[in-house]
Amino acid sequence: MGRVQTPTLAILxxxxxxIRKFVSRPYWELHATFGxxxxxxxxRWFDETFKRDNAKDADPDLKPERVWDAARAQALREKCLGxxxxxxxxxxxxxxxxxxxxxxxxxxxxxxxxxxxxxxTTLALAQTLYERHKVLTYPRTDSRHLxxxxxxxxxxxxxxxxxxxxxxxxxxxxxxxxxxxxxxSSTTKRSAITSPSSPHPNPQAPHRS
Numbered sequence: 001m002g003r004v005q006t007p008t009l010a011i012l013x014x015x016x017x018x019i020r021k022f023v024s025r026p027y028w029e030l031h032a033t034f035g036x037x038x039x040x041x042x043x044r045w046f047d048e049t050f051k052r053d054n055a056k057d058a059d060p061d062l063k064p065e066r067v068w069d070a071a072r073a074q075a076l077r078e079k080c081l082g083x084x085x086x087x088x089x090x091x092x093x094x095x096x097x098x099x100x101x102x103x104x105x106x107x108x109x110x111x112x113x114x115x116x117x118x119x120x121t122t123l124a125l126a127q128t129l130y131e132r133h134k135v136l137t138y139p140r141t142d143s144r145h146l147x148x149x150x151x152x153x154x155x156x157x158x159x160x161x162x163x164x165x166x167x168x169x170x171x172x173x174x175x176x177x178x179x180x181x182x183x184x185s186s187t188t189k190r191s192a193i194t195s196p197s198s199p200h201p202n203p204q205a206p207h208r209s
Contacts, residue, residue, distance in 0.1 A: 028073035100144040
């Protein structure tokens with residue numbers, strides 16, 4: 001039928017077959033209201049020894065909070081009812097990889113949740129940023145990776161910096177060639193100690209008081 005329709009039809013057939021072979025099974029969950037100094041909260045029992053089987057033929061309905069035997073569920077209820085307990089909180093450091101780059105679908109979803117943009121508006125903005133401003137890669141793609149030969153900003157060599165020549169100016173100071181004083185710049189001036197009897201002292205000769 002085609003490379004797209006054939007696997008899609010196979011998925012639908014497999015799902016329909018699972019629906020027809022489904023057999024409902026009763027199970028129980030234990031929910032309790034706990035009292036603490038800060039108030040009350042609702043908790044749910046779960047099996048601490050539960051381990052998920054990753055085999056292909058494993059039962060997908062098995063979960064740590066489900067009890068498949070009514071007698072065991074009742075025994076657990078009577079064991080916990082009205083009994084005091086100790087609540088502990090544990091935190092462990094975790095390592096999380098950085099998120100992947102946006103593809104068009106994830107970009108449209110993020111722009112809609114943050115700014116309320118429609119998918120059409122997001123596509124138009126991305127297209128403009130790609131064609132006019134050259135700040136995005138090609139937006140109409142499902143890929144979330146860049147090719148290995150794509151130039152990175154850190155790998156681009158920067159031109160060496162060279163000091164500008166200076167030229168002497170009257171007064172002993174120097175300015176850079178090609179530059180002019182601007183508003184907000186400061187210059188250093190010579191200072192001398194003056195007295196009321198000597199309004200214009202000679203900075204080269206000492207003053208006798």
